Amino acid sequence: MSSETFVEAEDYRGYRIEVHYDFDAEKPNDFCDMLSTFVHWHRRYHWDVDGRYKYDSVFNLFEDIADVFIDDLPQREYVDKHGRTVCEDKWKFRGRLYDFDGIRDKIVELAYEKAIIIPVGMYDHSGYTFYEGTGYHPMDSGGWDSGQVGFLYVMKDRLRNETGYNEQELFSTDRKRKPQKGDHVKADRLAPNNRKRKHNWGRVIKVKRNGDLVVDFNNGYIEAVRRTKHIVQLHPSEITEVMPERGLEMLRADLKMWDQWARGNIYGYKIFKLDDDEEPETLPTESCWGFYGNFNEYMLPECRSIVDTMVESARKSHFKALKDCIRNCVPLYKRHSFQLPPNIK
Numbered sequence: 001m002s003s004e005t006f007v008e009a010e011d012y013r014g015y016r017i018e019v020h021y022d023f024d025a026e027k028p029n030d031f032c033d034m035l036s037t038f039v040h041w042h043r044r045y046h047w048d049v050d051g052r053y054k055y056d057s058v059f060n061l062f063e064d065i066a067d068v069f070i071d072d073l074p075q076r077e078y079v080d081k082h083g084r085t086v087c088e089d090k091w092k093f094r095g096r097l098y099d100f101d102g103i104r105d106k107i108v109e110l111a112y113e114k115a116i117i118i119p120v121g122m123y124d125h126s127g128y129t130f131y132e133g134t135g136y137h138p139m140d141s142g143g144w145d146s147g148q149v150g151f152l153y154v155m156k157d158r159l160r161n162e163t164g165y166n167e168q169e170l171f172s173t174d175r176k177r178k179p180q181k182g183d184h185v186k187a188d189r190l191a192p193n194n195r196k197r198k199h200n201w202g203r204v205i206k207v208k209r210n211g212d213l214v215v216d217f218n219n220g221y222i223e224a225v226r227r228t229k230h231i232v233q234l235h236p237s238e239i240t241e242v243m244p245e246r247g248l249e250m251l252r253a254d255l256k257m258w259d260q261w262a263r264g265n266i267y268g269y270k271i272f273k274l275d276d277d278e279e280p281e282t283l284p285t286e287s288c289w290g291f292y293g294n295f296n297e298y299m300l301p302e303c304r305s306i307v308d309t310m311v312e313s314a315r316k317s318h319f320k321a322l323k324d325c326i327r328n329c330v331p332l333y334k335r336h337s338f339q340l341p342p343n344i345k
Contacts, residue, residue, distance in 0.1 A: 007267065010300070013311050016280045017303045018270045022289045025266040028257040031290065035158060036254040038120065040150030045128075047258070051150060059104060065117070065153060066110035068093070070103060116171075116247050117153040120255065121146060122262075130259040132252065152255050159247045170247040177242050179204050179213055184243040187215065187234050201243060202232075211236055260292045267295045269303050285310070 005020040028034060029048050038048035039061055055061050063069045076090040076097060091103045098106055111117065123129050123137035123146040131137060137146035159170050166182055179185050184201040202215035213234050218226040260266060268289030272280030286306055291299040 007295075011274065011278070012304055013307050014274050015285070015307045015310070016272045016274055017300065017307070018272070018284075019295055019300070020268050020270065021264060022266040022268045022291070023264070025261065025290055028254070028261055028292075034254050034257075035162065036152050036154040036251055038150060038152050038254075038258065040120070042122075042149050059107075061151065062108045062111040065115050065155075066107050067114075068107050068110055070107070073103070114157075115153045115155050116159075116251050117151055118248075118251060118255065119148050120150050120152050120258075122149045127263065129263050130255060132255060152251060152258075154247065154251050154254075156247065159250070163246070163250070165243070165246050169243045170245075172244050175241050175244045179207075179236065179239055179242050181205070181207050184219065185213070185215060185239045186241040187232075187238050188240055205231070208233075213239070257292055265293060267291045267299060269295075269299060271303060271306060 005023060007019040007021060009019070010017045025031070027047065029038070039051045039054070040047055040049070041051045041058070043052070051058070051061060055064070070091060073091040073093055076088040076092060077085055078088065080086050089100055090097045091100075092098075093103060093106065118132050119134045121131045121133045121135070121137060123131065123140055125140070125145040129137075134148045136143040140146040156171070159165070160167070163170070165184075168177065168180070169184060181204050183204050185204060186201060188200070201219055202217040203219045204213050205216045206214035208214065213236060215232055215234055217230040217232065268291065269287060270284040271286040272284050274280055286303075
């Protein structure tokens with residue numbers, strides 16, 4: 001056991017599950033193919049895209065997202081009384097003329113039309129944490145150690161092409177809108193009991209002539225565990241929520257991953273078999289790393305499930321060997337001890 005990384009241990013069915021910090025965890029954008037891009041400006045840290053080297057100013061980021069650059073736009077020209085061609089500080093864009101402030105505002109507006117963008121702040125004091133916003137962190141009311149360091153954004157076209165959600169689910173803010181075919185909906189009171197946790201959204205697969213909705217609560221489950229009884233017919237009044245702003249939720253989930261990585265909330269586990277003295281063996285039976293967030297929510301349940309599988313496998317092997325001995329009429333004195341270990345009874 002490494003005292004530097006050890007968090008806690010749990011004995012379960014003849015095995016010891018150890019939770020450790022994963023100090024070698026990759027950055028989120030290296031760990032997985034994130035939909036979003038994190039552009040930051042900081043002289044001491046480098047995380048994703050360093051705005052100091054890619055952009056001359058923060059506004060250039062918005063030009064890049066909007067794919068419209070002031071330097072490429074035609075300026076208004078006229079010939080003065082001396083016959084000289086003069087460029088006026090007005091830029092032509094989509095048939096209209098804009099002054100300098102106006103064209104900058106228009107480009108920022110276009111950027112927000114093409115992408116979902118959130119400001120990212122950082123609190124840096126004996127370690128650092130990320131948060132959404134432009135102001136100071138609540139723990140730093142004076143603003144000495146916190147402030148905005150960049151933006152996290154995702155292009156809307158990428159969300160449309162890669163997520164499988166429709167336009168309303170990705171960008172609408174109306175949770176009470178009329179459900180349409182293909183929408184994800186909640187109906188907590190009538191949803192199957194074992195579909196109310198991780199996959200508590202159902203998908204509307206049919207809208208009947210009388211307005212009733214056929215909702216499939218197998219959404220998110222593999223074919224092997226899908227059940228016909230989890231496809232139910234509901235009246236629109238029984239729908240409690242229609243999925244809104246899924247794009248923004250996904251962007252905030254990416255920011256949460258960055259924050260968990262920055263704070264060191266990434267874990268791994270080791271599973272050791274216990275000997276007769278309840279001491280763990282030297283080498284782990286199973287181990288895995290790179291679990292973000294609260295390990296009690298899904299990592300430890302996964303570990304217990306692995307132990308359950310190993311115990312069940314050992315039980316089956318035990319009885320198979322016993323049956324083989326009986327089938328082959330092996331004398332009792334020649335058989336190995338077939339006392340069932342206490343952890344697999």
